[in-house]
Amino acid sequence: MKKFLTLLVMITCIFGLTACGKETETVSYDEASVKSVCSMLYDTMSTEQTADILDQLNAMSSDDLASVVANFKQYGINISGDALIKGLESALSSKEDAGDMMGIESYDITADNDSVTAVMSIKGSVRNVKMEVLFDEDLVVESVTSNIQYSFGEQMVRAALNTVLGMGTTFAILILISLIISCFTFIPKIQAKLIKKETVEEIKAVSVDNTIAQIVKNEELSDDSELVSVIAAAIAAYEGTSTDGFVVRSIKRSNKRNWQKA
Numbered sequence: 001m002k003k004f005l006t007l008l009v010m011i012t013c014i015f016g017l018t019a020c021g022k023e024t025e026t027v028s029y030d031e032a033s034v035k036s037v038c039s040m041l042y043d044t045m046s047t048e049q050t051a052d053i054l055d056q057l058n059a060m061s062s063d064d065l066a067s068v069v070a071n072f073k074q075y076g077i078n079i080s081g082d083a084l085i086k087g088l089e090s091a092l093s094s095k096e097d098a099g100d101m102m103g104i105e106s107y108d109i110t111a112d113n114d115s116v117t118a119v120m121s122i123k124g125s126v127r128n129v130k131m132e133v134l135f136d137e138d139l140v141v142e143s144v145t146s147n148i149q150y151s152f153g154e155q156m157v158r159a160a161l162n163t164v165l166g167m168g169t170t171f172a173i174l175i176l177i178s179l180i181i182s183c184f185t186f187i188p189k190i191q192a193k194l195i196k197k198e199t200v201e202e203i204k205a206v207s208v209d210n211t212i213a214q215i216v217k218n219e220e221l222s223d224d225s226e227l228v229s230v231i232a233a234a235i236a237a238y239e240g241t242s243t244d245g246f247v248v249r250s251i252k253r254s255n256k257r258n259w260q261k262a
Contacts, residue, residue, distance in 0.1 A: 026111040027137050035107055037077050038118050038133050041144055045091035045131070046101035046122075054088045057081070079141035087144030091131070094146040099125030115142075124148075 047053070057065065065081040072079055079087075095101070102123040109118045116135040122128060128149040134142045150158065 029116050050092050090146045094129050094148050098127040098129045098148050
């Protein structure tokens with residue numbers, strides 16, 4: 001029993017020491033300064049000339065853009081040119097559904113060990129917008145993002161449309177795959193027809209060749225008909241018989257000349 005109590009006390013002490021560990025440090029910031037920066041960014045991105053400003057920035061050279069960033073830094077806004085352009089693009093995109101920005105309703109600032117996040121709730125003429133400004137540990141603005149706040153009904157409709165679109169695409173692909181697989185049954189038939197056609201063509205070609213050979217042979221024989229008659233008569237006279245007793249089927253030239261040996 002004493003051993004059990006000793007073990008229980010040791011476990012309790014271990015958990016106590018763990019709980020007494022050093023707390024995570026967060027980035028220190030001045031709330032008024034963060035709100036001031038956010039307010040000036042809002043004024044820049046909510047103006048009616050947002051599109052014109054964005055076009056001008058995109059058309060600038062790197063040196064001109066650096067000058068603009070330096071001017072912002074003089075007013076206390078430490079932001080890169082890329083973050084400024086992307087923030088303007090996000091704000092301009094949100095205006096399509098949210099309408100004009102009518103003013104900041106509230107701020108929500110949080111910090112962790114390497115960044116500070118400030119979220120401005122902005123009143124829109126059609127829908128509200130939450131503009132999120134992310135600072136690094138040196139309070140340099142890394143990004144500015146404008147997010148439209150849709151109602152619950154609008155979110156459900158968008159979710160349903162996304163679901164229907166995703167399922168429709170999936171079923172369309174499955175149907176296409178099924179059609180491709182069903183076409184595999186016709187491939188052997190097509191191959192068989194092609195092979196049969198090639199075989200028939202080969203047979204026809206062989207038949208034509210044989211026919212041509214026979215025609216040539218008959219033509220050669222008919223051209224030598226007179227010679228055949230003379231030779232047959234000479235053989236019949238030599239043998240003392242008539243030409244009815246034999247048939248001359250072919251004539252071949254012989255290199256042997258027996259008459260020279262006589």
